[in-house]
Amino acid sequence: MAFLELDRVAKQFGAQTVVDDFSLSVGKGEFISFLGPSGCGKTTTLQMIAGFLDPTRGAIRLEGKDLIAIHPAKRGLGIVFQSYALFPHMTASENVAFGLEMRNVPRAERRERVRAALAMVGLAGYEDRHPRRMSGGQQQRVALARALVIKPSVLLLDEPLSNLDAKLREEMQIELRQIQRTIGTTTILVTHDQNEAMSLSDRIVVMSHGKIEQIGTPQQTYERPASAFVSQFLGKTNDFAGTIDRAATPSQLVAGSWSAPAPAGLNGAVTISIRPERIGFGDAGLSAKIVTRIFQGNHWLFQCESECGPAIVIRQNDGAAQPVEGEAVRLTWRPDDMSVRARAGA
Amino acid sequence: MAFLELDRVAKQFGAQTVVDDFSLSVGKGEFISFLGPSGCGKTTTLQMIAGFLDPTRGAIRLEGKDLIAIHPAKRGLGIVFQSYALFPHMTASENVAFGLEMRNVPRAERRERVRAALAMVGLAGYEDRHPRRMSGGQQQRVALARALVIKPSVLLLDEPLSNLDAKLREEMQIELRQIQRTIGTTTILVTHDQNEAMSLSDRIVVMSHGKIEQIGTPQQTYERPASAFVSQFLGKTNDFAGTIDRAATPSQLVAGSWSAPAPAGLNGAVTISIRPERIGFGDAGLSAKIVTRIFQGNHWLFQCESECGPAIVIRQNDGAAQPVEGEAVRLTWRPDDMSVRARAGA
């Protein structure tokens, strides 16, 4: 049986429907991420689970019990708010200790756990500082420590790492994953960072305009997106206009100078979708010219102008010589890596 | 002559020195990013340029004129605050219009520019909403529109995109770059996102504990880091313990089962640093076992246990078959891609 269950939940603000028909079953110990464009209703959904907003329709159940009837203070959830919501009048350690006090943890143990939690988020030495005297990232980490220290059975994280640098972020991700594994915390993470979502989650919920677009493992959503929206939203995608030529034998799929044996079932004008990291530079294939070449650390991003319109290519920064801006190249890919669909309006 | 110049700027809060000996020359129209761990003084430095904090020591000059003497309201800078700092009593469009009003832009033009700015950040239709009724990302975008609409000659951006999803974020990055190019805005961006810094900036300032670690182009800082800190902070790095064997002919650099001709000048125990994206799986080389394999969209991240300790490998998700968890692999790299230094304490 599902541990946490959202059953056709909807939320309206005035006349505006912000979340609609949202159904999701979360298993015990599962790590779920909500991904979606800004304003699509992620925070709203989280706040409903937390009990700060009442759903307009639908039910939320935890272990089969109706959660809506339970007062937020009794739900025992750990929450990190998008705006941190630190207690401005308390020091960092008082903020973190608050949840433990509520649980009547003895003073000595409390002190030790608070110290450990702050050390874990890299804030040893900041115990007595007030939030207003801390940097943005430091505040965010206090908020994280405050939620983690109570070892909740359900963690709701609303962009908990958005103000941290990559290094710290990764450390925190590892911490989160570890906590979730050892204590078996069921976690729901709202994030705008796809890498984060993909590397942490068991399943990803992709949302758009308050509706669920797809629920699936990271690889499913990335590699078998249920809709054009999901494909566009997760990572980058090139869409090339192509045609299937059934007159040729064997019948051919052609896009500019690139061609391959045609897949079955389609005919005429088609759209070829291909991820930029699946495209290589070769001797034959779509001719293109590099417009900009952007260095991105462990990879390069090329914006090209091809026969079939703009194209994006990603190449690992593996030390090999890379084409320069203005250079003429040929783009090539394996037929397995693309997906082909009939071109609308063609 | 430098357009904006910080000359040995320092800032103390009480006894604590938060920024120290910070010198930087920014050319007109240049795009600079501040990168550094949370709490290293990025926001503080920005606030000093903006005039909201006075440096404890040092000078800040704009076009040769002492900036500190100029009232913040007269500096004409566009700023996005880490905490947005929207006017809670004004709607989105009133927020954006504020700076234009201060500049006595005629009403009709004002309305048009506000509309355009909100459309640019994807908030057409949200003109009349108050900040408290907007999502985190929406608020952040209003803050961005508010700073951009006045077309300032200097833009100070403090984590302006931290709450946006990848897609929107990229769109905003392109906007920023475009504005900066067309108007020639000198921009200083504080970000925790290395990709963002690398793809947008002309130069990156890497900071640590209030001090500058390195100033350089993205590629310089990534590929020729001035210190171990910079190398660690920007992207990931593997450090393997190796030895140089001058007895062999030609003398050899050895790390476990991996070996290559030794570089000149060093001897005995050394540390080999190599970026994970420069490591490939081959037939010979360091033997290792894949511990975890993490899917990250356009690439895979492998955490391995090698003869020389843990190793991280990144491989582009180019559709080729990738080793699975538990598999025994050999790690190999080109000698050009590593950097070798004497091992301390060995």
Place this chain on the structure above:
Amino acid sequence: MRRNGPLALVFHTIFVIVMVAPILVVCLVAFTPEGFLSLPTNGFSLRWFRTIAQYPEFIHAFWVSLGLGALSSFVALLFAVPAALAIARYRFRGRDALAALFLSPLMIPHVVLGIAFLRFFTSVGLGGSFAALIIAHVIIVFPFALRLTLAAATGMDRTVEMAAVSLGAGGWTLFRRVTLPLILPGVISGWALAFIQSFDDLTMTVFLAAPGTETLPVRMFLYIQDNIDPLVTSVSACVIAVTMTALILLDRFYGLDRVLAGKGDPGR
């Protein structure tokens, strides 16, 4: 926003009842047909409301009070708001002393103030003038305006102001467009308390009021000198009715909670 629990509502109900009880009693007594105060009253009559018409000076005094209250509380705000901002955000020498000085009118028995002002204004030739009355009232209501503005200004999010400054707003504009709206709940509450305090002051005003500038409380006080009869209650009932009507109208057209809570709606 969470709703109030049953306990809170019980508390609230009792609180409200206790708050209105004395006023209700006064209003009830206003309808007595008797010539004296009695409770419970037997019968109902508008006799004491009709009697007000025989005392035009009551109506005149009401207008004097209204004008005096509005004017003096407004003038007090003009002085108090900048002072409150200075005290809220700067740590400067003499800050505590200044704050104490500005609050001191609260702490002096009004009879002492009344006599001190009377001596002072007489000696500078302003004795008995409306101007003197206004100045004196500005002083006594000043602490209210100051204290509530102060409460609103302390702990206000400063980065919002910084944002405005960075967009080119300075001095007056910054104040008018950003700072004031943000502290508005405090300022308006302060104004309300100041107005009410001025409207209600008797002990000091008795000394300063001259023929023609007698306020309603002074009038009522003088009236009940030798006889407390239900006229006081009917006049009070009228004052309540008038002010309630004014407030309800304000609420209708502007929204009282918006006035008191500031314009940015609190949202979620």
Place this chain on the structure above:
Amino acid sequence: QQKTLYVAGYGGSFEKTIRDEVIPAFEKENGVKVEYVAGNSTDTLAKLQAQKGNQQIDVAIVDDGPMYQAIQLGFCGKLDGLPAADLYDTARFKDDRAVAIGIVATGLMYNTKVFKEKGWAPPTSWNDLKDTKYAKQLVIPPINNTYGLEALVMLSKMNGGGESNVDSGFKIFKEEINPNVLAYEPSPGKMTELFQSGQAVIAVWGTGRVQSFANTGFPVDFVYPKEGAATLLTTACPINKPNASPLASSFVKMLLDPKIQLVMLKDYGYGPVLKSLKVPPELGKMAPIGERAAKLYNPDWTTINEKREEWTKRWNREVER
């Protein structure tokens, strides 16, 4: 020339009487504007002291106690041309610095309705103040008010003392009367309110007040104690100031006009100060007139005034605690 004459006096119905009956006629007669500054005796006296050297007020109407003080402090000017022959002696002041415009008797007031319900006999003597059945239902004005002072003097006199020795009076107040006292209340308005709310049923008060209280329809009556009631005066004086207007004296004299005296008797229960005045019988039910006026006890103000400060202090510490 059109000049304004400021007259300070009691507020309330007294003010109304003066405004209606005296001021219009006076204005017409003298071509002058009269402004009435309302306030009780002590307010008026305080104003006089605050504006010392720069007086605004031209005529002051106050109780006799404060008037003695005002005269001593030099606030009062001199009255000329008083109808001396027609005035009762008690109404006149030294050097004619002031004159009484009405006579009041200090005695006992009680609630007739309550007394009837309880079957109590109406009080007859100052000693009734000691009666324990009035516990916490008795109101006496304090000693800085003339009523209270006179009660103290009367009780002292009955017990072997007098103006020069009030020890016995203090003793009785402290030990025997105090337990009965609900409040020492100087304000007339408050006094009526205590009766109206039923908290008090008996009090020491003056005929003028009782008369106007009874006029409202409230069931109270006044008792002249058998040991004698004391005289209390309402007085007026022209204020002493440079270039004092002669009209101030005229205004005071106008208050002595028989017509006005009758009006004040009717509205306000003031016994006339003119011997010659014929009082219509229906007006003189309570006020000290004729026979009753003659029997009033006149306290020795010269002695009292010397000791008054000391008594007040003693009173505050011993009685009002």
Place this chain on the structure above:
Amino acid sequence: MSAVAEERGARAPWALTAPALMLFVGVLLIPLAMTVMLSFHDWGQYKGIEPVFILKNWREIATDPYYAEMFWRTFRIAILTTLLAALLGAPEAYILNRMSGRWKSFFLLVILGPLLISVVARTLGWALLFGGNNGLVNKLLMSLGVIRFPIPFMFTETGMVVALAHVMMPFMVLSVWAALQRLDPQIENAAMSLGAGPVTIIRRIIMPQIMPGVLSGAIIVFSLSASAFATPAIIGGRRLKVAATLAYDEFLNTLNWPLGAAVATLLLVALVLIVVGSNALIERRYAEVFR
């Protein structure tokens, strides 16, 4: 302008306070100084005020326990009133703040209402309600079985505190109300998510943050009740004198202004010390909220 402020602008605060300061020096300090001067003058029943410099009045206040008793009663009543107002007013403001718009403004009006009618009429209402043993309040309390014997309200300190608290309540409610407007509702949610019940939230989260408001209210209430005249005079009567009625008496009945001025000066000084002291104490205790 603001953050800059703390470092720059040694002049700015003075520029902002200058108008008010001038006003106060011009029309308050001078009259007050005149009053303080007055307290050193001599006075006699029939010689009036003599502008000499003597310590007679001060010596009298210092040596006569009568005055100590008056002041002690004054502050006892003021403290009790302040406590009562804070204990009831602050929760009420909080409850009000959680009501929906319509009700909120309605009840705000109801609570502000009492301020709009003259203190005389208001206290009259109380007098009617208290009205001796058979007053409405006592009848009600007895019929509810809360008390067995009527509580004397009129002319007792209990009655004074109750009536004063009623008169002062709106000041407290409004002050706290203004402070509540600044709270971030998410912070309350955060506390709730950590398991804090309503009482804890109020005590640990809300209270510290609205301290500036409670403090404003308390200062106003305390000062006003310690210097109140009308209510103590009407409810307390002459036997329960407090400092203000004492000063009133000296000013208006005895006309001994120098003594009255001395009492008033002492009251003022004591109040200023208490208010400034507690203000500083609380500001230090809740330094972060006041930043």
